[in-house]
Amino acid sequence: MATIQISMRKHIWMMALLSPFVLGLMLIGKDEMPKQERELRAVWMATVLNIDYPSRPTPQAATLQAEMRAQLRRLKRLGFNAVFLQVRPAADALYQSDIAPWSKWLSGQQGVAPSSGFDPLTFAVDEAHQLGMELHAWLNPYRAAMSLDTLDLAGNHVYYQHRDWVVAYGSRRYLDPGIPAVQDHLLEVVAELVDDYDIDGIHFDDYFYPYPVLGEEFPDSLTYTTYGRTFRDKGSWRRNNVNRFVSRTHALIKSRKPGLQFGISPFGVWRNQQDDPRGSRTQTYTTSYDNLHGDALAWAEQGIVDYLAPQLYWSIGHESADYGHLLEWWIEQTPPTVRLLVGHAAYKVGDNQDIRWDNLEELPMQIRRNRISNRISGSIFFSARSILNSAVGLDQRINDLYAEPSLLPERIMAGTENMVAPKIEQVKESERGPMIVWSIDKKIAEDRLPYYFGIYRRRSDQTSWQLIDTTPFGQGCRRYHYYDDTALQDETYEYEVHALDRAHKSSKVTNGAAP
Numbered sequence: 026m027a028t029i030q031i032s033m034r035k036h037i038w039m040m041a042l043l044s045p046f047v048l049g050l051m052l053i054g055k056d057e058m059p060k061q062e063r064e065l066r067a068v069w070m071a072t073v074l075n076i077d078y079p080s081r082p083t084p085q086a087a088t089l090q091a092e093m094r095a096q097l098r099r100l101k102r103l104g105f106n107a108v109f110l111q112v113r114p115a116a117d118a119l120y121q122s123d124i125a126p127w128s129k130w131l132s133g134q135q136g137v138a139p140s141s142g143f144d145p146l147t148f149a150v151d152e153a154h155q156l157g158m159e160l161h162a163w164l165n166p167y168r169a170a171m172s173l174d175t176l177d178l179a180g181n182h183v184y185y186q187h188r189d190w191v192v193a194y195g196s197r198r199y200l201d202p203g204i205p206a207v208q209d210h211l212l213e214v215v216a217e218l219v220d221d222y223d224i225d226g227i228h229f230d231d232y233f234y235p236y237p238v239l240g241e242e243f244p245d246s247l248t249y250t251t252y253g254r255t256f257r258d259k260g261s262w263r264r265n266n267v268n269r270f271v272s273r274t275h276a277l278i279k280s281r282k283p284g285l286q287f288g289i290s291p292f293g294v295w296r297n298q299q300d301d302p303r304g305s306r307t308q309t310y311t312t313s314y315d316n317l318h319g320d321a322l323a324w325a326e327q328g329i330v331d332y333l334a335p336q337l338y339w340s341i342g343h344e345s346a347d348y349g350h351l352l353e354w355w356i357e358q359t360p361p362t363v364r365l366l367v368g369h370a371a372y373k374v375g376d377n378q379d380i381r382w383d384n385l386e387e388l389p390m391q392i393r394r395n396r397i398s399n400r401i402s403g404s405i406f407f408s409a410r411s412i413l414n415s416a417v418g419l420d421q422r423i424n425d426l427y428a429e430p431s432l433l434p435e436r437i438m439a440g441t442e443n444m445v446a447p448k449i450e451q452v453k454e455s456e457r458g459p460m461i462v463w464s465i466d467k468k469i470a471e472d473r474l475p476y477y478f479g480i481y482r483r484r485s486d487q488t489s490w491q492l493i494d495t496t497p498f499g500q501g502c503r504r505y506h507y508y509d510d511t512a513l514q515d516e517t518y519e520y521e522v523h524a525l526d527r528a529h530k531s532s533k534v535t536n537g538a539a540p
Contacts, residue, residue, distance in 0.1 A: 058389070058392075058393055058396070058426065059393065059396040059397055060396075060429065061396055061431060062431060062432060062492060063402075063431060063432045063433065063434045063435065063529075064396075064402065064403045064404075064431040064433075064434070065106065065107055065159075065366060065402055065403025065404070065405070065433055065434055066104055066105045066106050066107065066403055066404060066427055066431060067105060067106070067107035067108060067109055067159075067161075067403065067404065067405040067406070068100060068105060068108060068109070068371075068405065068406045068407075068408060068409040068412060069109045069111070069163065069230075069368075069405060069406070069407045069408045069409070070096070070108050070109065070110045070111060070163075070408065070409045071111050071114075071407075071408045071409070071410075072110070072111040072112070072114050072119055072128065072130050072131070073111060073114035073115065073130060073165075073171065074130065074171070075130050076408055076410060077096070077408050077409040077410045078092060078093060078096060078110070078409070079092050079093075079130075079131065080092065082129065082130055082131060082132055082133035083132065083133065084132040084133065084137060084138070084139050084140050085139070085140055086139050086140045086141040086142075086143035089131070089139055089143060089145055089148075090143070090148055093145065093148060093149050093152060094152055096409060096413065097149070097152050097153055097156055097158065098156065099413055100158075100409065100412075100413070101156045101157075101158060102424075103412070103420060103423055103424045103427060104423065104424055104426070104427020104428065104429075104430065104431075105158065105427065106157065106158050106159065106430075106431060106433055107158055107159040107160075107161065107225075107403075107405075107433065108149075108153055108158060108159070108160055108161070108409075109161045109163045109228050109405060110146070110149055110160060110161070110162065110163060111163045111164075111165070112146055112162045112163060112164060112218070113125065113162075113163075113164040113165055113166075113214065114128060114130065114165055114168070114171075115128075115165065115168045115169060115170050115171050116168065116169040116170065116182060116183045116184070116200070117129070117130075117135060117182070119131055119145050119146060120144055120145065120146035120147070120218070120221075120222065121138075121144045121146075121147075121221075122214075122217060123217065124210075124213055124214055124217055125181075125182075125183070125214065126178075126179035126180075126181050126182050127139075127179075129177060131145065134177070135177060135178060135179040135182065136179025136180070136181065136182075146162070146222055146224075147222065150222060150223050150224060153498075154223075154497060154498035154499050155497045155498075156497070157477060157494075157495040157496060157497055157498055158498075159225040159226070159433060159498075160224055160225055161224060161225055161226035161227070161228045161286070162218050162222065162224045162226070162227055162228065163228040163229075163230065164214070164215070164218075164227065164228070164229060165229075165230065165232050166200070166211050166214075166229060166232075166233075166270070167199050167200045167202055167207075167211075167232065167233060167234075167235075168197065168198075168199055168200075168232055168235075169182075169183060169184060169191050169197075169198040169199050169200050170182075170184065170191075170197060170198040171197055172196060172197065172198075173193055173196060173197070173198065183200065183210070184198065187206070187210070189204075190204055190206065190207050190210070192243070192244045192245065193244070194235055194238060194241065194243050194244060195235070195238035195241060197235070199235055201245055201248050202233065202234060202245075202263065202266045202267060202270065202318075203245050203248035203249060203252055203253065203262070203263070203266050204248055204252070205252070208266070208269070208270050208273065211270065211274075212270075212273055212274065212277055215227060215274055215277060215278070216277060216281070219277070219278055219281050219282055219285060220281060223499070224285070225285070225286060226285055226286035226287060226288065226331075227274070227278055227285065227286070227287050228287075228288055228289070228290070229271075229274075229288075229289045229290070230289070230290050230336075231290060231291050231292040231313065231317060231319065231336060232317070233267045233317050233318055233319045234263055234267070234316070234317050234318045234319075235317075236311060236316065236317065237311065237316050245259075245263075249262060260315065260318065263318040264314070264318045264319075264320050264323075266318075267318050267319055267320070268320060268323055268324070268327075268329075271289070271324050271329050271330065272327065272329045274287060275287050275329040275330065276329075284436065284527050284528055286331045286332065286436060287330060287331050288330050288331050288332035288333065288334060288364075288366075289319070289321065289324065289330055289333060289334070290333070290334040290335065290336055290366075290368045290405065291313045291317075291319050291321040291333065291335055291336070292311065292312070292313040292317055292319070292335075292336055293313075293335045293336045293337045293338060293339070293346065293351055293368070294307050294309045294311070294312045294313065294346060294351070295312060295313050295314050295320075295321055295322060295358070296312050296313075296314045296315060297309060297312060300312075300315070301314075303322075303358070305346075305350065305351055305354040306347075306350055306354075307345060307346045307347075307350070307351065308345040308346070309345055309346055321333055321335070322358055322359075325358075325359050325360055325363040326360060328360075328362060328363070330363060331363070331364060331436070332363060332364035332365065332366055332402070333355070333359060333363060333364075333365055333366070334365075334366035334367065334368050334405050335351070335355050335367065335368060336368035336370075336407075337351050337352060337355075337367055337368060337369070337370075337391075338368070338369075338370035338373070338407075339351070339370075339379075340373075340379050340381035340382060340387055341381070341387065341390055341391065341394075342381065343379065343381070348391055348394075349394060352367065352391075352394055352395070352398065352401075353398075356398055356400045356401070361400075364402045364434065365400055365401055365402060366401065366402055366403050366404065366405055367391070367395055367401055367403075367404050367405070368404075368405050368406075368407060369388055369391060369392075369404050369405070369406045369407070370382075370407060371388065371406040371407060371408065371411040371412050371419060372407055372408060372411040374387065374388060374411070374415070374417060374419050375415075375416065375417035375419075385417060385418060385419065385422055386422075388406075388419070388422070388423075389422060389426055392404060392426060402434040403434065406423075429491065429492070430492050430493065430494060430495065431492070432479055432492060432495070432525070432529060432531075433529045434529065435528060435529050435530050436528040436529060436530075444473075444475065444524055444525070444526050444530055444531065444532045445465060445466065445469050445473055445474070445475065445524060445532065446523075446524055446532035447463040447464060447465055447475070447478065447505075447522050447524050447532070448463060448464055448465075448466070449461065449462070449463045449520065449522060450462040450463055450464055450504075452520060455508060457508040457510050458508050458509045458510040458511070458512045459508070459509045459512050459518065459520075460506055460507070460508050460509075461480065461506065461507045461509065461520050461522065462504070462505070462506045463478070463504075463505055463506075463522045464503060464504045464505070465502070465503045465504070465524070467503060469503075471501065474501050474502070474503065475524035475525060475526065475532070476498055476499055476525060476526050476527045477495055477496050477497065477498045477499070477500070477525050478495065478496045478505060478507075478522050478523065478524055478525065479492055479494075479495050479522070479523040479525060479531070480492070480493055480494050480495070480496070480507050480509070480520065480521075480522055481493065481520065481521040481522070481523065482509065482512075482518050482519070482520055482521075483518065483519050484516055484517060484518060484519075485517040485518070485519065490521060493509065493511060494507070495525075507522075
């Protein structure tokens with residue numbers, strides 16, 4: 026370790042030890058919020074029905090750019106480090122696709138592209154990475170249309186291209202998951218996204234087979250007769266259809282981009298214990314296993330997902346589905362090789378029949394439980410609008426929880442080895458605060474350059490390091506500088522800089538030298 030003091034008005038110290046920062050999960054008081062150095066802090070940004078983005082359909086590229094930029098920057102200021110952007114809400118696309126038509130929720134008419142060749146997904150990825158945030162592509166694989174009206178569907182919509190794949194159920198249309206050609210088609214959709222965009226992950230939500238419509242059976246009897254005769258019942262066959270699709274999606278992603286994450290956010294109740302001894306102590310009308318035919322435990326046990334993010338949309342103490350119990354159930358049932366996140370119901374805060382959601386502390390209490398567990402890697406909130414446009418101050422409360430920045434969790438299944446460590450060149454005073462300058466050895470190959478850097482600071486009287494910021498993603502720089510504009514006058518600081526790869530793995534301990 027080489028520590029160098031620089032004589033300046035602010036008495037800035039420079040430390041060139043470059044090691045991973047490990048913060049133990051310790052509770053000083055029973056009501057204090059535990060800290061986490063690594064935590065995914067994300068929102069679902071829904072595009073269907075213009076829930077989050079864009080707030081109104083428009084083909085104008087400048088308007089679409091401005092709104093995306095504004096939402097991402099506001100989320101960054103609140104402490105978020107990831108966004109799950111819905112790019113395929115209903116067999117359409119929020120990106121340039123050779124397979125699906127442009128979404129009507131983007132431009133106002135399905136099949137009509139934004140002006141000036143604008144691609145919202147490319148723009149969103151670039152903007153997020155500039156802010157040091159991940160951008161995951163969220164798909165609804167099987168939903169084909171949000172209504173039965175087909176007049177507003179573009180000519181290249183799957184309904185017109187393969188009408189025999191599409192069925193009507195309730196008030197919507199769906200692709201039939203039991204048809205093998207449908208699965209092949211959806212894999213082409215995933216492959217296009219993986220190959221063409223620098224996204225950080227592929228994400229599916231809870232919609233596999235649709236939520237049940239009272240008194241109506243999903244119309245796949247003919248498909249079952251054709252393809253499902255070897256299965257003991259239709260439910261087993263349906264689950265096999267979903268399981269096979271999930272497995273093939275995982276294999277496709279890993280064959281093309283091994284570091285890309287693939288995960289699913291299932292409905293929060295797998296099965297009720299009254300129907301299965303392995304199930305949770307819940308009493309819900311719908312379960313993922315029985316009604317949506319999504320067997321999340323099978324996906325986890327087979328290792329065909331990188332993470333699960335069950336949608337635990339109930340309050341702590343809820344009579345039929347208690348958040349605390351479900352959290353522990355998912356922790357017990359999910360193998361440690363699969364990362365576990367939690368989906369939170371931000372949309373319920375201040376607006377739900379369950380009066381517990383009138384308490385602004387409901388979500389903070391849930392997050393506290395997540396952090397105490399040591400098993401939960403972060404949270405995803407539905408949805409962006411519920412936080413950014415909160416009428417009850419949820420945005421500020423979340424900001425309080427996320428006041429200290431966080432690195433993203435290390436990816437379990439991907440990453441480069443022997444990440445090269447940077448060398449601090451100098452720390453000097455400037456009008457914008459201490460300027461830290463570091464560099465990477467010129468002999469390091471381009472493919473081993475860090476993906477981003479974490480900047481740490483501590484006062485001379487402190488023993489623990491605090492992450493104060495991260496640099497933009499994917500810069501590929503050999504020399505970098507950072508202004509610490511939060512440094513206080515007349516304080517003495519030491520600094521560390523950690524190099525991180527695409528999998529968020531940090532540089533090993535090394536000794537640096539001053540210029």
